[in-house]
Amino acid sequence: MTARKIFSFGKYLLIAAGVTVLGGLAFLYSGLYPMGADVPHNTLTIWALETLRERSIVRAASDIEVPEDLGSSDHLLKGGADYNDMCAGCHLKPGKMQSDFTLGLYPAPPNLALHGDEHDHDEGQNGQVRRFWIIKHGIKASGMPAWGPGHDDERIWNMVAFLDRLPTLSPEQYQILTARGETNVDDN
Amino acid sequence: MKTKTLSFAIALSTFAFALSAQAHDPKEHMKDAENPDCSAMKNMDHSKMDMDDPVMQAMMKQCMQDMQHDEASESDGHADEEHEADTDGEESAEE
Numbered sequence: 001m002t003a004r005k006i007f008s009f010g011k012y013l014l015i016a017a018g019v020t021v022l023g024g025l026a027f028l029y030s031g032l033y034p035m036g037a038d039v040p041h042n043t044l045t046i047w048a049l050e051t052l053r054e055r056s057i058v059r060a061a062s063d064i065e066v067p068e069d070l071g072s073s074d075h076l077l078k079g080g081a082d083y084n085d086m087c088a089g090c091h092l093k094p095g096k097m098q099s100d101f102t103l104g105l106y107p108a109p110p111n112l113a114l115h116g117d118e119h120d121h122d123e124g125q126n127g128q129v130r131r132f133w134i135i136k137h138g139i140k141a142s143g144m145p146a147w148g149p150g151h152d153d154e155r156i157w158n159m160v161a162f163l164d165r166l167p168t169l170s171p172e173q174y175q176i177l178t179a180r181g182e183t184n185v186d187d188n
Numbered sequence: 189m190k191t192k193t194l195s196f197a198i199a200l201s202t203f204a205f206a207l208s209a210q211a212h213d214p215k216e217h218m219k220d221a222e223n224p225d226c227s228a229m230k231n232m233d234h235s236k237m238d239m240d241d242p243v244m245q246a247m248m249k250q251c252m253q254d255m256q257h258d259e260a261s262e263s264d265g266h267a268d269e270e271h272e273a274d275t276d277g278e279e280s281a282e283e
């Protein structure tokens with residue numbers, strides 16, 4: 001009888017699920033998981049985490065709008081100074097290929113001064129919105145802090161604008177753009 | 189008096205805390221502010237510079253200040269402007 005078959009199949013499924021949960025709990029408590037940042041995830045975990053991250057950001061950022069004239073020189077200057085003060089240690093700058101943070105953090109902070117080859121989702125408006133969201137909210141269980149507390153949206157957009165141009169800058173251009181100098185404190 | 193010392197200590201730590209909470213104001217970063225190194229600018233062939241490029245415009249702005257060319261009317265600071273981040277969860281930048 002089919003109903004009976006389905007019933008016994010369901011029973012096995014339930015048992016299997018129970019065993020999996022118990023096994024998972026046993027693993028959690030066993031302490032066998034390598035917690036250190038110097039032991040990379042396996043490919044499956046990397047895939048799962050990246051999918052989780054990207055799907056979550058796309059959904060959460062879906063109704064953010066990019067302000068107009070984002071690429072103007074004023075925005076670049078303000079964003080550049082902030083980037084240099086708060087981000088370059090982890091995300092590097094032209095002429096700097098590694099830091100203690102890029103060597104030691106896992107996941108490693110990407111070098112934002114290079115053209116993202118693997119990150120094709122960083123082009124255009126979607127990329128700007130994605131970056132705005134990431135900078136404002138940070139990324140859980142990674143070294144990426146949320147900058148929303150303490151920085152208003154405008155300052156975050158300025159950094160997004162700067163990031164668009166960062167890969168095209170020479171070390172000299174970077175120095176000029178990011179120097180706060182004496183007179184450039186205006187933060188409006 | 190013991191309470192005096194104690195309340196002083198509390199006041200001091202509150203003050204220190206308040207200071208640290210503002211650490212991300214741009215003015216705070218001024219301690220270790222660098223000046224733009226515009227020598228690279230000066231050696232550039234000005235005829236080859238693309239003046240429509242915001243990066244170039246931004247560099248000019250930085251180095252104009254460096255060379256004391258006063259553009260005061262255009263870039264008078266709003267440095268005294270308070271910015272208590274308006275973190276009301278609003279995602280759009282345009283106010």
Ligand SMILES: [Cu+2]
Pocket residue numbers: 082086151211212213
């Ligand atoms: Cu800051």
